[in-house]
Amino acid sequence: MPTKGDTWRIRQSGLGGGFRVRSARPQYRVVQLPRLSPEAAYRYKVVLYANRRSVEEASLAFGNPISTIYRWRARFNPRDLSSLEPKSRRPKRIRRQQWTAAQEQAVLDLRRAFPGYGKQPLAVRLARQGAILSPSTVGRILASLKRRRLLVEPRFHRTKRPRPARPYAIRMPKDRRRPPPIPGALVQLDTMHLRPRPGLERHQFTAIDVASRVAVLSVRSCATAGTARDHLAELIERMPFPIRAIQVDGGSEFMGEFELACRDAGIPLYVLPPHSPKLNGFVERLNRTVREEFWDRHHGPFDLATLQPALRAWEIAYNTDRPHSALGYATPMDYLHSHDFSDVSD
Numbered sequence: 001m002p003t004k005g006d007t008w009r010i011r012q013s014g015l016g017g018g019f020r021v022r023s024a025r026p027q028y029r030v031v032q033l034p035r036l037s038p039e040a041a042y043r044y045k046v047v048l049y050a051n052r053r054s055v056e057e058a059s060l061a062f063g064n065p066i067s068t069i070y071r072w073r074a075r076f077n078p079r080d081l082s083s084l085e086p087k088s089r090r091p092k093r094i095r096r097q098q099w100t101a102a103q104e105q106a107v108l109d110l111r112r113a114f115p116g117y118g119k120q121p122l123a124v125r126l127a128r129q130g131a132i133l134s135p136s137t138v139g140r141i142l143a144s145l146k147r148r149r150l151l152v153e154p155r156f157h158r159t160k161r162p163r164p165a166r167p168y169a170i171r172m173p174k175d176r177r178r179p180p181p182i183p184g185a186l187v188q189l190d191t192m193h194l195r196p197r198p199g200l201e202r203h204q205f206t207a208i209d210v211a212s213r214v215a216v217l218s219v220r221s222c223a224t225a226g227t228a229r230d231h232l233a234e235l236i237e238r239m240p241f242p243i244r245a246i247q248v249d250g251g252s253e254f255m256g257e258f259e260l261a262c263r264d265a266g267i268p269l270y271v272l273p274p275h276s277p278k279l280n281g282f283v284e285r286l287n288r289t290v291r292e293e294f295w296d297r298h299h300g301p302f303d304l305a306t307l308q309p310a311l312r313a314w315e316i317a318y319n320t321d322r323p324h325s326a327l328g329y330a331t332p333m334d335y336l337h338s339h340d341f342s343d344v345s346d
Contacts, residue, residue, distance in 0.1 A: 043084040099140075169254075192206060207235050
């Protein structure tokens with residue numbers, strides 16, 4: 001039998017009782033990776049690519065400057081992936097408050113007394129009271145008061161006036177925006193506000209046929225429904241073909257008497273939707289042409305007795321002599337005579 005010494009030596013060597021069997025499987029600790037923002041995850045991808053390849057290849061692959069990738073690598077800590085998170089861009093030195101509580105209270109009292117005043121009028125009124133503050137300082141005080149909810153101003157809602165009812169005109173249908181290539185199928189009408197001299201205003205009524213580009217122009221001292229009605233009478237008389245439809249924008253001069261005149265003449269009147277000048281492109285382009293070729297080169301007097309004949313002469317040259325690129329550099333009248341339109345007159 002083994003002695004006590006033998007038993008003690010066996011236990012010390014681990015061959016006897018008293019020892020524990022441990023699992024041969026390695027023990028791992030699950031490391032919780034931090035949640036990265038999309039920008040930090042993108043930087044991590046770029047840095048790993050730069051470590052595997054090179055910084056130059058990473059710059060070409062991801063489109064980032066080389067200096068930026070070097071800066072990200074310098075900040076990168078493999079044990080702390082949050083080191084790639086964007087740092088705060090808050091300036092280290094911030095402007096400190098440069099006004100006193102008394103000045104702030106004075107601005108608050110004035111703003112409550114005059115809620116429509118801006119920083120400039122408030123600065124003037126403060127100067128009258130002996131408080132000298134620049135308008136920019138007053139503006140910063142107002143912003144601080146609003147941010148701290150010490151100045152709560154009511155919200156103003158603009159009331160929309162209802163648009164007047166139109167007894168005859170209708171909204172331009174979508175299927176009529178591209179009329180057939182027939183003279184008179186659609187005539188676009190518009191006004192152009194002119195200021196040839198300080199204190200002097202003139203209004204040009206411009207009409208153009210979409211198919212043939214024949215134009216009819218007139219100038220007035222004001223743009224009202226009455227002057228628009230008079231221009232409509234000239235338009236019907238001077239167009240070499242009957243007018244089948246007229247298109248206008250939502251201007252007030254194309255309401256009232258003008259609308260009733262279109263109804264009496266039996267001409268359909270279409271109104272464009274708001275904020276859609278591109279649908280009136282033919283007449284808008286003609287307005288630019290008249291401005292560049294007539295008004296910018298007119299050096300005579302601007303009274304109506306002189307302007308009307310001069311503008312009429314330019315209109316005749318536009319219709320009979322000036323080449324038009326949209327018509328293959330033919331004139332509008334040549335286009336009419338080169339096609340067989342039965343209702344076209346000379």
